[in-house]
Amino acid sequence: DGGITQSPKYLFRKEGQNVTLSCEQNLNHDAMYWYRQDPGQGLRLIYYSQIVNDFQKGDIAEGYSVSREKKESFPLTVTSAQKNPTAFYLCASSQRINQPQHFGDGTRLSIL
Amino acid sequence: DQQVKQNSPSLSVQEGRISILNCDYTNSMFDYFLWYKKYPAEGPTFLISISSIKDKNEDGRFTVFLNKSAKHLSLHIVPSQPGDSAVYFCAASAEGIGNDMRFGAGTRLTVKP
Numbered sequence: 064d065g066g067i068t069q070s071p072k073y074l075f076r077k078e079g080q081n082v083t084l085s086c087e088q089n090l091n092h093d094a095m096y097w098y099r100q101d102p103g104q105g106l107r108l109i110y111y112s113q114i115v116n117d118f119q120k121g122d123i124a125e126g127y128s129v130s131r132e133k134k135e136s137f138p139l140t141v142t143s144a145q146k147n148p149t150a151f152y153l154c155a156s157s158q159r160i161n162q163p164q165h166f167g168d169g170t171r172l173s174i175l
Numbered sequence: 176d177q178q179v180k181q182n183s184p185s186l187s188v189q190e191g192r193i194s195i196l197n198c199d200y201t202n203s204m205f206d207y208f209l210w211y212k213k214y215p216a217e218g219p220t221f222l223i224s225i226s227s228i229k230d231k232n233e234d235g236r237f238t239v240f241l242n243k244s245a246k247h248l249s250l251h252i253v254p255s256q257p258g259d260s261a262v263y264f265c266a267a268s269a270e271g272i273g274n275d276m277r278f279g280a281g282t283r284l285t286v287k288p
Contacts, residue, residue, distance in 0.1 A: 098278075105279050106264070161269075164221065
């Protein structure tokens with residue numbers, strides 16, 4: 064049964080550490096996205112990828128990095144440069160860019 | 176810069192009545208609009224969309240209306256059911272190179288039995 068899997072569901076990070084959030088899809092979608100959600104705000108785009116080995120910055124890319132080595136996978140690294148990393152992170156994919164997106168169930172990241 | 180705004184953070188309606196969720200946008204280049212529904216501890220799921228060449232799109236109990244001159248869209252749910260209780264996000268994008276889909280902050284709908 065096709066979908067998007069994000070892991071882990073909850074993640075804790077010590078200050079100064081990098082942490083990587085996993086996102087895998089088996090929908091054969093070309094485009095993948097990472098969003099951040101903070102209380103009372105909409106989804107803000109961090110990075111997106113239209114195709115393997117290509118990705119573009121979104122509105123709030125500073126302090127984050129991504130890779131797209133495989134079509135199915137789009138991991139997000141939250142680096143120590145991200146000053147306020149505590150948030151709910153959502154990964155999504157779509158057949159092509161700007162089409163309806165399928166979302167994972169999210170990862171909640173907290174700083175210890 | 177919030178290009179998509181959902182000014183009502185919450186809405187409560189009685190089961191069987193109509194739910195109307197509103198969304199305003201500022202970018203006149205937007206030509207494709209979507210509604211997503213989100214239950215707690217789950218990711219949003221796509222509900223319904225409309226392109227700017229239409230002013231109405233209907234799918235079962237869900238209808239989206241688009242008023243381009245007012246830069247306003249709304250989602251109507253008739254009749255509302257308790258299972259519709261969720262957070263609803265509206266989103267908008269413009270055809271072109273790259274991704275510029277913008278999401279509103281969401282409206283929490285509660286349908287009371």
